[in-house]
Amino acid sequence: MQAQVSRKTLAEGLGLLERIVPSRSSNPLLTSLKVEATPHGLTMSGTNLEIDMACFVAADVDTEAAFVVPAHLFSQIVRNLGGELVELSLQQSELNVKAGGSNFKLQTGELDAYPHLSFPSRAESKLDAKDFARSLSSVRYAASTEAFQAVFRGIKLEGRGTSARVVASDGFRLALRDFPSHGDTRNLILPARSADEIVRVLRDGDVGISYGEGVLGIITERVRMNVKLLDGEFPDYERVIPRDVKLRVILPAASLKEAVSRVAVLADKNANNRVEFLISEGKLQLAAEGDYGRAQDTLDVMQDGAEPAMSLGFNAKYVLDALGPIEGDAELLFSGPTSPAMFKGTDQGGYLAVVVPLRV
Amino acid sequence: MQAQVSRKTLAEGLGLLERIVPSRSSNPLLTSLKVEATPHGLTMSGTNLEIDMACFVAADVDTEAAFVVPAHLFSQIVRNLGGELVELSLQQSELNVKAGGSNFKLQTGELDAYPHLSFPSRAESKLDAKDFARSLSSVRYAASTEAFQAVFRGIKLEGRGTSARVVASDGFRLALRDFPSHGDTRNLILPARSADEIVRVLRDGDVGISYGEGVLGIITERVRMNVKLLDGEFPDYERVIPRDVKLRVILPAASLKEAVSRVAVLADKNANNRVEFLISEGKLQLAAEGDYGRAQDTLDVMQDGAEPAMSLGFNAKYVLDALGPIEGDAELLFSGPTSPAMFKGTDQGGYLAVVVPLRV
Numbered sequence: 001m002q003a004q005v006s007r008k009t010l011a012e013g014l015g016l017l018e019r020i021v022p023s024r025s026s027n028p029l030l031t032s033l034k035v036e037a038t039p040h041g042l043t044m045s046g047t048n049l050e051i052d053m054a055c056f057v058a059a060d061v062d063t064e065a066a067f068v069v070p071a072h073l074f075s076q077i078v079r080n081l082g083g084e085l086v087e088l089s090l091q092q093s094e095l096n097v098k099a100g101g102s103n104f105k106l107q108t109g110e111l112d113a114y115p116h117l118s119f120p121s122r123a124e125s126k127l128d129a130k131d132f133a134r135s136l137s138s139v140r141y142a143a144s145t146e147a148f149q150a151v152f153r154g155i156k157l158e159g160r161g162t163s164a165r166v167v168a169s170d171g172f173r174l175a176l177r178d179f180p181s182h183g184d185t186r187n188l189i190l191p192a193r194s195a196d197e198i199v200r201v202l203r204d205g206d207v208g209i210s211y212g213e214g215v216l217g218i219i220t221e222r223v224r225m226n227v228k229l230l231d232g233e234f235p236d237y238e239r240v241i242p243r244d245v246k247l248r249v250i251l252p253a254a255s256l257k258e259a260v261s262r263v264a265v266l267a268d269k270n271a272n273n274r275v276e277f278l279i280s281e282g283k284l285q286l287a288a289e290g291d292y293g294r295a296q297d298t299l300d301v302m303q304d305g306a307e308p309a310m311s312l313g314f315n316a317k318y319v320l321d322a323l324g325p326i327e328g329d330a331e332l333l334f335s336g337p338t339s340p341a342m343f344k345g346t347d348q349g350g351y352l353a354v355v356v357p358l359r360v
Numbered sequence: 361m362q363a364q365v366s367r368k369t370l371a372e373g374l375g376l377l378e379r380i381v382p383s384r385s386s387n388p389l390l391t392s393l394k395v396e397a398t399p400h401g402l403t404m405s406g407t408n409l410e411i412d413m414a415c416f417v418a419a420d421v422d423t424e425a426a427f428v429v430p431a432h433l434f435s436q437i438v439r440n441l442g443g444e445l446v447e448l449s450l451q452q453s454e455l456n457v458k459a460g461g462s463n464f465k466l467q468t469g470e471l472d473a474y475p476h477l478s479f480p481s482r483a484e485s486k487l488d489a490k491d492f493a494r495s496l497s498s499v500r501y502a503a504s505t506e507a508f509q510a511v512f513r514g515i516k517l518e519g520r521g522t523s524a525r526v527v528a529s530d531g532f533r534l535a536l537r538d539f540p541s542h543g544d545t546r547n548l549i550l551p552a553r554s555a556d557e558i559v560r561v562l563r564d565g566d567v568g569i570s571y572g573e574g575v576l577g578i579i580t581e582r583v584r585m586n587v588k589l590l591d592g593e594f595p596d597y598e599r600v601i602p603r604d605v606k607l608r609v610i611l612p613a614a615s616l617k618e619a620v621s622r623v624a625v626l627a628d629k630n631a632n633n634r635v636e637f638l639i640s641e642g643k644l645q646l647a648a649e650g651d652y653g654r655a656q657d658t659l660d661v662m663q664d665g666a667e668p669a670m671s672l673g674f675n676a677k678y679v680l681d682a683l684g685p686i687e688g689d690a691e692l693l694f695s696g697p698t699s700p701a702m703f704k705g706t707d708q709g710g711y712l713a714v715v716v717p718l719r720v
Binding site: 073076077081082094103107258259261265266291292293295297299 | 430462621656659
């Protein structure tokens with residue numbers, strides 16, 4: 001087998017796979033890639049046992065062949081090569097990698113022992129890649145990183161007719177984002193860490209979606225993925241979204257982020273980084289107090305609603321996370337000092353964050 | 361006391377001190393800064409017991425005062441403030457920090473208990489700040505990070521009449537750089553980590569140098585430092601610099617760095633990342649071999665000297681470190697396969713690296 005391939009394209013493909021494939025494993029074959037050379041190009045595949053990923057790279061190939069190479073070494077070699085074109089050739093058990101004045105002979109692994117990976121072949125529905133990626137990224141922070149109930153470490157994908165929704169919650173806060181969907185989106189729960197890898201492969205245009213036995217299939221021009229889903233029932237999150245808003249505040253999201261970051265410096269790390277919100281007479285006063293002193297910040301806001309004033313305490317980190325995806329003006333909706341508060345953008349971007357206030 | 365000071369200038373000064381002052385210490389006062397307010401500005405000082413640093417910041421001050429504040433908190437607060445002007449005022453045991461809509465009340469510490477720090481007042485000689493900083497940065501990599509003889513963790517400063525020299529060595533390699541000096545530079549050994557902090561405060565113009573009891577004084581427009589010196593005898597490094605060059609090679613430093621990085625991917629981590637250099641007939645061939653395969657790279661070079669060919673093995677990391685400060689063309693001077701090799705820039709920048717080849 002001889003193949004000629006653009007160094008840049010090959011390096012990009014390997015870069016995606018390198019993120020999935022572990023660099024160490026008790027089963028060394030799992031640190032390898034399988035490469036299949038067909039007349040039009042190379043299909044490289046790897047797995048972390050949660051995600052199977054295949055990446056296609058156009059190449060001039062003379063004869064079909066398949067081989068297994070160490071993923072990270074191969075990627076590192078290609079990344080460091082000079083010149084624009086890489087020549088690959090297979091000689092017995094060695095992969096020859098040539099470019100410019102460089103020549104690498106890389107030991108290949110046992111092809112027969114490499115695990116069988118399966119990939120989606122046909123999209124059952126489609127989503128806009130950018131919308132899907134942005135939505136996953138917007139809610140990802142609200143998924144738990146700790147290990148109690150697995151579903152709290154996941155992101156729920158939910159079909160809602162002409163739109164789809166992603167939701168994540170760790171029990172203390174919740175984030176969701178709605179986005180348009182063509183066709184039928186099914187309900188399922190993705191591990192949040194796998195969602196990060198999906199976001200990384202999504203670019204422009206549409207992404208094809210398929211539904212297998214306990215897996216979600218992702219199909220883009222270059223990449224196919226099978227992502228293992230989380231079992232279990234996602235909690236009935238709609239219950240915690242307050243219906244009855246008593247006080248509404250609008251102000252630039254950036255100003256609020258800066259002010260919360262500022263006062264949080266003095267907040268008590270052992271008391272949930274508590275920052276007080278006091279809303280009254282068109283002002284939002286933020287205050288924090290800890291061992292080293294007290295901080296106060298006052299912001300002008302647009303204020304309306306049935307209640308003329310309210311005082312609540314929040315974990316500064318949760319507020320900053322909730323504001324993260326909001327650009328332009330933020331809308332803060334309060335239902336009472338102990339009821340969950342809602343954070344939205346005023347631009348109707350489909351994003352909603354719910355944060356439970358701290359107890360007094 | 362009331363003081364008005366530019367947020368940016370104050371933040372810059374605190375940024376320098378924050379690097380020195382520890383964020384945790386068994387003696388909490390050491391995590392604090394002492395601030396002295398005089399009619400023209402604020403002198404802030406701190407220490408890590410290796411370096412005492414004082415930083416002057418121009419300010420409008422009404423009455424003289426001195427106080428102690430937590431260094432990292434104060435720096436973080438100032439960094440996050442909005443607006444251009446910061447108002448400081450002292451009210452009993454609290455420092456009031458105001459800017460824009462923000463108001464911080466920071467507990468001050470025990471002024472009397474803060475250790476006495478001393479700073480150089482008069483420069484005994486001068487160095488060009490950029491030359492001095494560049495020279496320290498160029499040789500710093502060759503100092504050891506491990507703890508056998510303290511002098512190997514240091515950088516020697518050496519007076520040589522109209523020039524000065526910095527030298528570092530960990531016993532396996534050596535780096536030195538000569539630079540012009542006005543006046544008398546004395547011989548001393550700086551801890552490499554303190555040298556990093558000196559580099560950070562150096563800007564344009566001249567830097568004043570003073571010599572105290574076991575300390576080097578550094579005086580710039582904004583900053584004064586007393587840096588504790590290392591005791592001990594620096595090894596007679598000139599002995600290892602070969603006099604008798606048998607083969608000389610010239611090639612672009614960047615090409616050599618890239619090629620060494622490339623082949624080093626396959627070098628054996630358990631055999632000192634060994635990369636073979638084979639020079640012959642105007643070519644430098646690099647080769648490496650490890651568990652996963654073999655790598656080879658060939659570069660065109662300008663070659664002269666008594667020996668027509670030579671083969672040597674080097675630790676790839678040492679070669680890359682040695683080439684680090686070289687821009688443009690590199691000159692490689694070989695005295696034999698087991699003798700130390702020299703790496704220089706052809707631009708006469710005063711830099712010289714000596715690397716001992718690996719045994720066969």
